[in-house]
Amino acid sequence: xLKISFQELVDTFERILLSRKVDPELAHLxxxxxxxxxxxxxxxxxxxxxxxxxxxxxxxxxxxKATPECVxxxxxxxxxxxxxxxxxxxxxxxxxxxxxxxKEHGIGxxxxxxxxxxxxxxxxxxxxxxxxxxxxxxxxxMPNMPAWGGMEPKVGNNPFIISIPKSDGRHIVVDMAMSQxxxxxxxxxxxxxxxLPVPGGWDSEGNVTTDPAEIxxxxxxxxxxxxxxxxxxxxxxxxxxxxxGRNSVTDIGKKYTEEVGLSQVLIAIDPxxxxxxxxxxxxxxxxxxDIKASTxxxxxxxxxxxxxxxxxxxxxxxxxxIPVLEEVWEKIQSL
Numbered sequence: 001x002l003k004i005s006f007q008e009l010v011d012t013f014e015r016i017l018l019s020r021k022v023d024p025e026l027a028h029l030x031x032x033x034x035x036x037x038x039x040x041x042x043x044x045x046x047x048x049x050x051x052x053x054x055x056x057x058x059x060x061x062x063x064x065k066a067t068p069e070c071v072x073x074x075x076x077x078x079x080x081x082x083x084x085x086x087x088x089x090x091x092x093x094x095x096x097x098x099x100x101x102x103k104e105h106g107i108g109x110x111x112x113x114x115x116x117x118x119x120x121x122x123x124x125x126x127x128x129x130x131x132x133x134x135x136x137x138x139x140x141x142m143p144n145m146p147a148w149g150g151m152e153p154k155v156g157n158n159p160f161i162i163s164i165p166k167s168d169g170r171h172i173v174v175d176m177a178m179s180q181x182x183x184x185x186x187x188x189x190x191x192x193x194x195x196l197p198v199p200g201g202w203d204s205e206g207n208v209t210t211d212p213a214e215i216x217x218x219x220x221x222x223x224x225x226x227x228x229x230x231x232x233x234x235x236x237x238x239x240x241x242x243x244x245g246r247n248s249v250t251d252i253g254k255k256y257t258e259e260v261g262l263s264q265v266l267i268a269i270d271p272x273x274x275x276x277x278x279x280x281x282x283x284x285x286x287x288x289x290d291i292k293a294s295t296x297x298x299x300x301x302x303x304x305x306x307x308x309x310x311x312x313x314x315x316x317x318x319x320x321x322i323p324v325l326e327e328v329w330e331k332i333q334s335l
Contacts, residue, residue, distance in 0.1 A: 001323050001324070001325060001326070002323070002324045002325075002326055002329050003320065003321030003322065003323060003324075004321055004322050004324050004329065005321055005322070006035055006039055006317070006318055006322060009031075009034070009035040009038060009039075009047070009322060010031050010032060010035045011031075012332065012333075013030070013031035013034045013035060013050060014027050014028055014031035016050075016054060016332070016335045017030055017031060017054075017057075017064065019335075020054065020057045020058070020064050021064060021065065022057070022064035022065065022086065023064065023065050023066075023067060025089075026064070026067065026085065026086055026089040027064075027089075029086075029088070029089040029092050029093070030053075030086050030088050030089045033088040033089070033092060033119055033120075033123055034046050034047065034049075034050050034088070034119065035322075036123060037119060037120040037123060038317075038322050038324070039313075039314050039317045039318060039322055040120075040122075040310040040313055040314050040317075041309075041310065041313040041314075041317070042120050042122070042310075043188060043323075043324075043325075043328075044182065044184025044185050044187060044188045045119045045120035045182075045184050046119070046120070047322075047324050047325075047328055047329070047332065048184065048187070048188060048191075048325075048328055049119060049184060050332060051328075051331050051332060051335060053086070053117075053119075054335050056116070056258065056260070059258075061084075061256075061258050061260050062084060062085065062086060062087075062116050062260065063083060063084045063085050064085070064086060065085075066082070066083035066084055066085030066086075067083070067085060067093075068080050068081065068082045068083065068085060068090045068093055068094065068112060068115070069081055069083070070097075075105060076101045076102070076104070076105030076106070076107050076108045076109060077101075077108075077109045077110075077111075077243075078097065078101070078108075078109070078110050078111075079110075079111050079112075079113075079243070079244060079245060080094060080097075080110055080111070080112040080113070080244075081112070081113060081114050082112050082113065082114045082115025082116070083114060084114055084115070084116060084260065084261065085115065085116070086116065087115050087116035087117045087118040087119065087262065088117075088118050088119040088123070090112060090115045090116070090118070091112070091115070091118040091123075091124050091137075091139075091264060091266065092123070092124065092127065094110040094112045094124075094264070094266045095110070095124040095127050095128055095135070095137065095266045095268065096127070096131075097110050098110045098128070098133075098135075098266045098267060098268040099127075099128055099131040099133050099268040099270075101268070102133050102268035102269055102270040103270055106269070106270055106273040107267070107268070107269045107270070108267070108268045108269075109243070109265065109266070109267050110265075110266045111240065111243035111244040111245075111263070111264070111265050111266075112244060112263070112264050112265075112266070113241075113244030113245060113246020113247060113262075113263045113264075114244075114246050114247075114261060115261075115262055115263075115264060116259075116260050116261070116262060117139075117141075117259050117260075117262065118139055118262075118264060120175070121137060121138070121139060121159040121160075121161045121175055122161050122163075122173055122175030122310075124137050124161060124266060125137065125161040125162065125163030125171075125173045125174075125175060126163060126171065126173055126307075128163055128165070128266075128268045129163040129164065129165035129166075129171035129172075129173065130165070130169070130171075131165075131268070132165050132270065132271075132272060132277075133165060133268040133269060133270050133271070134162075134163065134164055134165065134268070134269040134270075134271055135161065135162065135163040135266075135267065135268055135269075136160075136161065136162050136163075136265075136267040136269075137160075137161050137264065137265060137266040137267060138158060138159060138160040138161065138236045138239075138240065138264065138265055139158060139159055139240065139262055139263070139264040139265075140156050140158050140236065140237040140240050140241065140247070140248065140249050140252065140262055140263050140264075141156030141157055141158055141159075141249065141252070141259060141262065142156065142249070142252050142253060142256070142258075142259040143155060143156060143249055143250070143252070143253040144156055144157055144179075144183065144219065144221065144259075145157050145178070145179050145220075145221050145223060145230075145233065146220055146230075147230050147233075147234070148223060148226060148227040148229075148230035148231075149227075151220070153219050153220075153253075154249075154250075154253075155178075155230060155233045155234055155237065155249055156178070156233055156237060156249045156252075157177040157178045157179035157182060157183070157221060157223075157233065158177070158178045158232075158233045158236045158237055158240075158249075159175065159176065159177045159178070159182070160176060160177075160178070160232070160236060161173070161174065161175045161176075162174050163307075164280075164284060165271070165280070166280070166281055166284055167277045167278075167280075167281055168281075170307075170308070170311055171307055172284060172288075172305055172306055172307055173306055173307035173310070174306045174307075176224065177224075178223055178224055178229045178230075178232050178233040178236070179200070179201075179221040179222060179223055179224065179229070180198065180199070180200045180201070180221065180222045180223070180224055180229075181196060181200040181201075181221065183216075183221070186200060186201075186212040186215055186216060186221070187212070187216070189212040190212040190213050190216065191325065194212075195210040195211060195212070196210040196211075196212060196215075197210070198210065199222060200212070200215055200221060200222055201214070201215035201218065201220050201221040201222045202214075202215070202218055202220040202222070203215070203217075203218060204217060204218055208222060237249045237263075239265060240263040240264060240265050241263050243263075243265055244263040244264070244265070246261070246263045247261050247262065247263055248263070288305050291303055291305060292305070
């Protein structure tokens, strides 16, 4: 395992993206996203995912020169076309705009279609919170999860994110796929030769399993909450498709062989329209303190609020370097 500095990651990602003629502004935004995601310890959507994005650029399924644009608007709600550009850069610009709309209207919504994989969805929750806004966002995906009771992948694991800002930057951020584990986490466990901590899908015999290789083979990931996760996946997909006027998970499965042409919704709400920062902080602190006062189920155990582990990981990695698997870094260097 290597330790790479944050700035070296940004510079390396940006240099490789620019070598593919990616728009300089978008290359910088995308490079920051990959590095920040890795710094938070979400390697599956950071360093480990970067080579696949370059592959998509090389194949022409992602347009590195495309910039997103607003195609219609009504009050605090805008519809954007991503023009098949870099998904993480598109989403970052869309959440920035949602925050601007929230500062003007109290709430801002940007629904973007014809875009691509946004990498780690939690990044846009952190982004909204850093702008002082409550953030909510989600994306649809290619069909990669069976609807409850079915065998074939018909729905997506459609990540959903919600964030609540604190004035000291220690925000509350929930980032969850509608599957028990995102495919990137399953892939990372397989690469490390590890089992999943709890069952994450079905094996070829139809049994639930913690073996990541078996789940990758069957493509039958387990929805969170079983039928509840399946229902949430369907609802999130439909709202994204309706608001963006673009592809549903069904459309994506029929049109493309790669995970492209996605629809996403990014929402920002400005709590300062009603609250002071001190009031919002006080509400959050009261709840967090109560949760942390819980008796740990194991002696010496700790209770973390959503986002706390990422904050601690980020602080360590910014100081001591970001761990990267040697084979992954070699592959990136070869690009």
